[in-house]
Amino acid sequence: MTGRASSTDRRRVAPHPTTAGGGLLVRENSNRRRMTRNLHIVHVTESVRGGTSTYVEELIKNNLENGYRVSLLGDERLLTAGLKDIGIAKYHYNATRRLPGIFNASRSVTKLLSALAPDIVHLHGTFPGFYVRVLRSSSYKVVHCAHGWAFCQDVPWIKKALYAGVERLLSSKTDVTVNISHFEGRAAMKWGLAGDQVVIRNGVAPSRATGKHVIEPRTDRLNLGFIGRFDRQKGLEILLDATAKCQDPAVHLWVAGACDRDRGVQPRVADNVSFVGWLGADRIDDFISDLDAVVIPSRWEGFGLVGIEAMRNGKPLIVSDRGALPEMLIHGFNGLVFNLDDPCGLRRALQCCDRNELRKMGANALAVYHEAFRLEMMLGQINALYERLASTLASTRRGPRGVESLVEGIDS
DSSP states (O other): OOSSOOHHHHHHTSOOTTSTTHHHHHHHHHHHHHHHHTOEEEEEEOOOTTHHHHHHHHHHHHHHHTTOEEEEEEOTTTOOHHHHHSOSEEEEOOOOSSTTHHHHHHHHHHHHHHHHOOSEEEEESHHHHHHHHTTOOTTSEEEEEOSSOGGGSSSOHHHHHHHHHHHHHHHTTOSEEEESSHHHHHHHHHTTOOSEEEEOOOOBOOOOOOSOOSSOOOSSSEEEEEEEESSTTTTHHHHHHHHHHOOSSOEEEEEEEEOBTTBOOOOOOOTTEEEEEOOOHHHHHHHHHTOSEEEEOOSOOSSOHHHHHHHHTTOOEEEESSTTGGGGOOBTTTEEEEOTTSTTHHHHHHHTOOHHHHHHHHHHHHHHHHHHOBHHHHHHHHHHHHHHHHTTSOSSOOOOOOHHHHOOEEEO
């Protein structure tokens, strides 16, 4: 986070209200709290299922609890059931990743924001970040979270440079950039992104496990789990290959997930692999509770929300050494890290697994979750960020200018 003192810090060291100047400071802080509660925050997302949608859902719920007025801009074809069910105004735009549709989407989103007249626009993802910032108005504050920089992907260097060049230009139109891991923050600095760069690591709510079995775990072998999309990033085929070759100890792999955007890995399935489909948030904790460990063999990862979902259920991680994944654990303490460049790296990591040792690491993983990755820690830092931005807003606010004449809400 930024080194600026928050308003909470200033209140703690302020004079008592009965002393000279104290009453004025208290009134100023009271006014700021009222101003913060009256904020209109618009979240812009594509929100295909996965970690980003979970992040946005939790953030919107917290916004509402804090008394903010909240709207959501998204492609109704891509919104998750959780986002559709939240009782806020939602407005549709056609998300795309092709020209000239990208610029059409940008114009649509710009018109929506002009009509809604928000105080803060919180962007989630690379393309929503482009849609808003390329034609950005100066009338609102912009917070951008890429949820994984495109220039950190496993792509040729020329593509990395292109992605970074675009983000450098757009960063000059951003008030605050939120990096979801220290790895992401260092990458932003390396590629020369401008402006206020902060690191706010992801957090998740406590486990909602009910004790019901999602699978029938095998007692004669280790039960390992994979959770995520079937695409190149997530590296499922690496894990399938390793489990097929792992004989000692005997393992069974339980795969929860599906393909997104009609793209993905066509799995080659061995006898010791079972697919359970895509699991909703109400079942994911029960699934993890049935496992001995969760494996994340990603080729790149801005954070890896599945990792802390596993730890909140007291399960250790087996992760690749890519991206931010090693930030979540200490090798041998709450999980294992393997070298993705070593063709036998994951198989060797699996061969080191012992159920009793995994249980010990699982207990440590739960402690790490409580110490570093609780949801309220993330939300507290984001709320402090909103408060800081609110303090810089003009005292007079524009109201929404005929939003009904420009857009039709998904629902409201």
